[in-house]
Amino acid sequence: MDRYRSNDNIVWDCDYHVVFCPKYRRKVLVDGIGSRFEEIAHEVAEELDFEIREIKVMPDRVHMLVSVDPQFGIHRAVKRIKGRTSHDLRAEFPQLKRKLPTLWTNSYFVSTVGGATPEAVRQYIEDQRNA
Template sequence: MDEVRSNNNVVYRCNFHVVWCPKYRRPVITGAVDVRLKEIIREVCAERDSPIEAIETMPDHVHLLVVCDPQFGIHRLVKQIKGRSSRLLRAEFPHLKSRLPTLWTNSYFVATTGGATLEIVKHYVENQRNV
């Protein structure tokens, strides 16, 4: 996870913890839906060269630890994952259509992960002139 990556313009190490839930927090991520959801997430992340460090589902939410290019943006990656998984899962599992108007809520949680605390980074930035 501490691997430094790069594209044509940016050298980065951006790891994100993302959590999102089905609409009304319904416990629908079980059995075959769970298996297929993880496949879809892996496909989208592979297409976007966003390595998955960890993925786990509960019946009513998803946890994803992923590396994402800052120029592509974590918001775009999450939008693509949620959009494709909603469309495919609702087509493949009709019971999801009858129970939910949409598969996912509009919102999600995202946090960056890193080895240094905010206090350490702040101290580093503030003391650049003294180096």
């Protein structure tokens, strides 16, 4: 995988660790919902030309390692993933509408990977499953 990406104006290497949770931290990302979330998130990333390098969906949270064009912005990428997945998952899995007023909380955690290697962040995300 090439570390640097580019567009017409810039070359970048901007990796972010992103975490967000369902409303009330309910454990609803189960029984096929989590795998469908991953599919939709990858569709959004492909449409908007950013990269999800790692993704782990747990029943009550999502961890992702994302590479995003700084001109597009990590906030837009997260907003689009949360918006599309909420819309599509609630349409495909009606039980989500009954359990929650909205699928996601308004908040999320984001951290630049900084000096950590992408492999170290991938390992951290993988280890979250056992936490």
